[in-house]
Amino acid sequence: xxxxxxxxxxxxxxxxxxxxxxxxPDGHKVGLVGRNGAGxxxxxRLLKGEIxxxxxxxxxxxxxxxxxxxxEAPGGDASLIDWVLDADTxxxxxxxEAEHATDPHRIAEIQIRLTDIDAHSAPxxxxxxxxxxxxxxxxxxxxxxxxxxxxxxxxxxxxxxxLEPEVLLLDEPTNYLDLEGTLWLETHLKSYPHTVLMVxxxxxxxxxxxxxxxxxxxxxxxxxxxxxxxxxxxxxxKQRLDLKLKKKQxxxxxxxxKFIDRFKAKASKASQAQSRVKALAKMQPIAAxxxxxxxxxxxxxxxxxxxxxxxxxxxxxxxxxxxxxxLTKLDLRIDQDDRIALxxxxxxxxxxxxxxxxxxxTPLTGKVIGAQKVDVGYFAQHQLDDLNPxxxxxxYMLKIMPDATEAQRRTRLGTFGFSAAKADTKCSNLSGGExxxxxxxxxxxxxxxxxxLDEPTNxxxxxxxEALIRALxxxxxxxxxxxxxxxxxxxxxxxxxIVKDGTVRTYDGDMESYRNELLAERGTKGxxxxxxxxxxxxxxNRTEQRRAAxxxxxxxxxxxxxxxxxxxxxxxxxxxxxxxxxxxxDAEIYTKDPAKAQKLALDxxxxxxxxxxxxxxxLTASEAYELADSGV
Numbered sequence: 001x002x003x004x005x006x007x008x009x010x011x012x013x014x015x016x017x018x019x020x021x022x023x024x025p026d027g028h029k030v031g032l033v034g035r036n037g038a039g040x041x042x043x044x045r046l047l048k049g050e051i052x053x054x055x056x057x058x059x060x061x062x063x064x065x066x067x068x069x070x071x072e073a074p075g076g077d078a079s080l081i082d083w084v085l086d087a088d089t090x091x092x093x094x095x096x097e098a099e100h101a102t103d104p105h106r107i108a109e110i111q112i113r114l115t116d117i118d119a120h121s122a123p124x125x126x127x128x129x130x131x132x133x134x135x136x137x138x139x140x141x142x143x144x145x146x147x148x149x150x151x152x153x154x155x156x157x158x159x160x161x162x163l164e165p166e167v168l169l170l171d172e173p174t175n176y177l178d179l180e181g182t183l184w185l186e187t188h189l190k191s192y193p194h195t196v197l198m199v200x201x202x203x204x205x206x207x208x209x210x211x212x213x214x215x216x217x218x219x220x221x222x223x224x225x226x227x228x229x230x231x232x233x234x235x236x237x238k239q240r241l242d243l244k245l246k247k248k249q250x251x252x253x254x255x256x257x258k259f260i261d262r263f264k265a266k267a268s269k270a271s272q273a274q275s276r277v278k279a280l281a282k283m284q285p286i287a288a289x290x291x292x293x294x295x296x297x298x299x300x301x302x303x304x305x306x307x308x309x310x311x312x313x314x315x316x317x318x319x320x321x322x323x324x325x326x327l328t329k330l331d332l333r334i335d336q337d338d339r340i341a342l343x344x345x346x347x348x349x350x351x352x353x354x355x356x357x358x359x360x361x362t363p364l365t366g367k368v369i370g371a372q373k374v375d376v377g378y379f380a381q382h383q384l385d386d387l388n389p390x391x392x393x394x395x396y397m398l399k400i401m402p403d404a405t406e407a408q409r410r411t412r413l414g415t416f417g418f419s420a421a422k423a424d425t426k427c428s429n430l431s432g433g434e435x436x437x438x439x440x441x442x443x444x445x446x447x448x449x450x451x452x453l454d455e456p457t458n459x460x461x462x463x464x465x466e467a468l469i470r471a472l473x474x475x476x477x478x479x480x481x482x483x484x485x486x487x488x489x490x491x492x493x494x495x496x497x498i499v500k501d502g503t504v505r506t507y508d509g510d511m512e513s514y515r516n517e518l519l520a521e522r523g524t525k526g527x528x529x530x531x532x533x534x535x536x537x538x539x540x541n542r543t544e545q546r547r548a549a550x551x552x553x554x555x556x557x558x559x560x561x562x563x564x565x566x567x568x569x570x571x572x573x574x575x576x577x578x579x580x581x582x583x584x585x586d587a588e589i590y591t592k593d594p595a596k597a598q599k600l601a602l603d604x605x606x607x608x609x610x611x612x613x614x615x616x617x618x619l620t621a622s623e624a625y626e627l628a629d630s631g632v
Contacts, residue, residue: 001025002047002167002195004221007056009042016042018219019056024212026166029189029196031206031228034216036433036461040199043216044068044169047197060167067165069173073152074144080155081140084126087159091119122162129158132184133177134345150176151346161188170198174205174484175458178346182484183515185209201462203228204486228462295417297440297471300447302375308335310374310449310478311357316366318349318356325364326352329503334450338478341489343507343514344499350482353504354378354452357480377448381455384435389428393418393438400445416441432459440468451475454482486511559624566618573611580604 002024009017016039024030034040045051047058048068060066074083086092091114098110114120130140133154144152153176160168174182182205189196189209197214200206206213206228213224213231224231311334319325326349334340334357342350355361358378359371397409413423416437427435436459444451451472457465469491472479483489489511496507496514507514580600583589589597 001061002197003057003059004043004047005057005059007043007046007058008054009039009046009051010054011042015219017046017053017056020216020219020221022214022221022223024195024197024214024223026195027193028212029192029210030198030212030214030223031210032197032199032214032216033201033206033228033231033462035463036431036459038216039219040216041171044171044197044199047167047169064167065163065165066167066169067160067163068169069153069160069171070156072156073149074155074159075152076145077143079141079143080130080135080147080158081123081126083144083155084130084159084162085122087163088117088119088122091117091122094119126158126162129161129188130155132181132188133158134181134347154181157185161192164192164194166194168192168194168196168198170196170200172199172201172458174200174202177484179343179484179486179489180345180518182486183518187519201457201460201465202485202487203462203465296415296467297437298415299444299451299471299475301475302449302477303447305336305476306370306373306449309333310336310338310370312367312369313363314367314369316356316363316368318352318361319364320352320361322364325502327356327499327503328365330356330363330366332497332504334478334480336449336478337476338495339472339481339493340479340495340497341481341483341493342497342499342504348499349502349504350499351380351454353499354380354454354480354482357450358452374450375446375448376450376452377443377446378452379440379443379454379456381458383439384432384459387427387435387439390426392424392426393430393441394423396438396442397423400442412445413441433461433464436460437464448477450478450480452480452482455484456481457483457485457488559621562624563618563621566614566621569614570611570618573607573614576607577604577611580607 004020004022006019006021007017008015008019020043032040032043042051046053048066076083078086094110094114098107098114101107101110118125127137127140131137134151135154135158144155147155157173157176173185177185182202186205186209189198196210198210208227210227211225213226213228215222215224215231215235224234226234313330313332316330317325317328318330319327330353342353344350352361355378356363356368358376360378393413394409397413401409401412410420410423417434418437422430422434427438430438436456440456456468460468465485465488469488472492479492481489481493496509496511497504498507498514509517580603584597584600584604589600
């Protein structure tokens with residue numbers, strides 16, 4: 001069992017862990033969750049022994065191996081399969097010794113130990129893990145240095161999974177994986193024979209692959225049974241009960257204080273008042289439950305709507321050389337308000353297709369009709385590294401809002417969660433989540449017709465991901481999404497396109513059927529079920545969910561339009577009154593042209609009545625929209 005005992009740790013005087021305590025039984029799969037900056041990675045570093053706590057201790061049974069993914073991506077001339085196999089140093093050492101051993105007794109000992117550690121099946125196990133993470137047989141024989149950093153980090157993950165340590169620590173393991181790799185990892189972790197403690201913000205992974213949630217909040221650790229949805233429901237219920245108990249205690253405290261204030265000066269009641277003073281002093285106040293508010297994402301709406309289709313591809317092909325196209329036979333259309341998720345393994349051409357839509361690649365053959373009139377916002381995860389480390393969010397906003405006031409620039413940054421202090425913080429000192437927010441703000445700044453998001457959630461916590469989903473549902477333009485976060489895809493997309501075999505085509509199934517196809521291709525049997533809130537077991541029909549999401553947007557569209565039309569009417573009438581007030585404020589008009597002054601005054605009165613009616617209509621439309629959106 002892994003014991004965390006009264007662990008305390010500070011960074012530059014700031015308390016990160018405050019006498020945190022938890023116990024994780026052997027063989028349990030646990031998800032470590034908490035807001036960005038709560039200290040999850042710090043806790044893993046303490047468990048790995050990289051840093052020492054200020055107080056408290058961590059204990060495990062003797063000889064237990066604690067394993068984690070190496071921070072440095074593997075390189076060199078070793079093949080992928082050899083690099084993974086060499087991670088098992090005992091096996092490598094025994095095999096090397098077996099080649100030169102001459103003592104019969106030692107040879108027997110070596111062979112017995114090799115059998116005990118299942119050394120002879122190791123190549124097959126290593127190959128299976130590499131295959132699950134996206135490396136086919138040919139790729140496994142290539143050298144590590146031939147792959148990019150992200151792919152090499154997959155090899156590092158494969159190595160630690162191959163070693164099977166008794167305690168496996170994972171910090172956002174899906175950040176370097178595509179959706180296909182994430183699905184495989186989920187299944188692999190469920191059958192992992194030892195203890196797993198995993199930091200992740202992937203809701204579906206936390207619902208399927210772990211049996212407990214370890215919540216780090218305000219320096220304390222709390223264990224919840226079940227997946228992430230169970231944790232969230234249990235925690236909210238606990239907060240509701242605590243708030244009820246707090247209200248009850250507050251009422252009791254007020255009653256005691258009222259008695260003390262009334263009778264403390266009366267001799268006949270002095271002793272009773274004094275006893276209540278002592279009772280009040282001993283009453284430990286229940287802390288109010290204050291949830292850190294997640295700042296929403298507010299995507300500007302397209303400045304000028306364009307009739308569908310926004311883009312149409314006819315016989316198009318794309319690539320980086322005319323002789324070697326990556327994608328061909330592209331016959332597709334993108335309509336206004338489309339929500340499209342691109343499926344397919346990394347390397348199949350998803351990013352190439354996104355660049356073609358974004359206008360960063362010209363078609364090698366065929367046509368992309370409508371590209372000249374469509375504005376596209378393109379968010380790519382690698383662009384986080386392109387942010388100037390010495391510039392601040394405010395300086396970025398200054399570049400794209402040169403004629404605006406400082407207050408206007410800071411207001412725009414505030415809509416994406418940047419306070420005055422954060423707006424003046426250099427990018428080098430921003431967290432990954434804050435950099436992602438800045439890049440999203442820059443991407444969507446001018447209200448594009450099409451928003452392309454390539455892995456936008458890697459550095460966002462669960463609540464920020466939910467805020468992103470809400471923002472995408474409110475956005476009036478089209479969205480093309482590339483993500484390994486299934487929850488984001490299922491909650492946002494109503495069309496699935498698969499990038500495979502050198503082209504892009506419509507995928508008729510849902511995410512569950514796609515998952516089963518992938519697992520079948522990679523030799524994983526069975527179909528997992530998703531537990532519903534009544535503890536029954538159901539197969540979730542994601543197609544119906546996407547259709548429901550699309551129907552819901554269609555339902556809300558008239559209400560939203562009515563609300564926006566009423567708002568515009570209020571703005572116009574307010575502007576008309578402001579113009580009349582400016583004319584009527586000139587005293588000369590009453591002497592030079594009293595008839596005109598009287599007419600303008602009458603006009604103002606009529607417009608004021610119209611404004612009152614428009615404001616009432618706006619309030620009614622807003623309430624109707626908010627009520628429908630909340631599902632009440």
